[in-house]
Amino acid sequence: MTTSDSIRSQHDRALSELLLSLPEVQAVNQKLALHEAQGHLGVRRRLLSTSVRMSSAMAPGLNRTARQCMDILGVDMPVELYAYSSPHFNAACVKPESGRLFIMFSSSLLDSFDDEELRFVMGHELGHFVYGHHDIPVGYMLKGQPPVSPSLALQLTSWSRYAEISADRAGALCTQNFDAVARSLFKLASGVTSTVVRFNLKDFLQQIDDMQMTDDLVGTSSSAEDWFMTHPFSPLRVKALQMFHQSEYMKKDGVNSATLELGLESIMALMEPSYLESKTDAALSMRHLLFAGTLLVANANGSISKAEIEAFEKFFGKNEFRDDFNLERLRADLSTRIDTVNKYNSLPKRMQVLKDLCVMARAEGKANHPEIVVLKEIATRLEVPGFFVDQLLSVNTELD
Ligand SMILES: [Zn+2]
Known part of the structure; x- marks a missing residue:
């Protein structure tokens, strides 16, 4: 049986183990824990005052989706769903507080995503929780003062991209519907939902080949901005999920996990810094x-x-x-x-x-x-x- 644990990206697993063992990461976590112990964060209190809690009575479908996703991913914990007003498509899962999990969605996302697309987003956010991604405070560390060393920043962003891949796979496991997955990522990337634009998977994926071609011209693999991006470029995420859907996890006679991971590496290599300029x-x-x-x-x-x-x-x-x-x-x-x-x-x-x-x-x-x-x-x-x-x-x- 395909479990949330079995589909986690191997690189996410290995890199997060490495990062959690680093004194720099442990020091930041201790600082954050102290902060929390002093009562500074209070996520739920803040959510209650800035967002709308969507009870089962208010949003029965969404709450049902949440429970179904939690069953599939093996999460057993009370969950509260929130909506906040924003024109940007976004969702987040925050570190649990007093044994309760919180997932929030922007109003525009709830208005524009259909049931299956929302199921993918829900599964993705729950995936971050299942895999313990919150244990590495990547955003906090990248924005922190003094800044972390460039090599640690690269490790953090590289891990973060693989963490997104794991979360995407969790979302895909929940929907089992590749079209919905691709559509969600297209909507998230482009912000477009109107009927004027018709999503075309082939054209969307073509963008990756174009990226590869421009890279070939100069003999490097990616631009500096790419390596510091914490999220993989969306067409890459779709491509990675397409491979996942063709793997043994999602279908009988699919490609084995080793081949899947290798295919993923070749896609993600596009976002790794080039060795041509580095002096290591x-x-x-x-x-x-x-x-x-x-x-x-x-x-x-x-x-x-x-x-x-x-x-x-x-x-x-x-x-x-x-x-x-x-x-x-x-x-x-x-x-x-x-x-x-x-x-x-x-x-x-x-x-x-x-x-x-x-x-x-x-x-x-x-x-x-x-x-x-x-x-x-x-x-x-x-x-x-x-x-x-x-x-x-x-x-x-x-x-x-
Ligand atoms: Zn994510």
């Missing part, structure tokens, strides 16, 4: 591999063409290519470079370098067989499954 040892090892890898892929069929030199210089700078590069030595040294990358870098990172090597393989339009052989060899040693390479190269076939 981890990033440096990736650039060393990229250097050798691009040259060996380019030279796979025995010579390096003008288009390939251009691709190389896009990564390493104008006039950086030289005829006297010692390709034999780079070849002999390749496994050492790969070992160093493996030592320092997580799977999504290693996938980034492979993605960039695929840019080189496509420098002349289509990757040829000897190039694919080199790519697959590097992929295997990086412990990245070969189908990731196929997937990256097939982007190109569609463009032809």
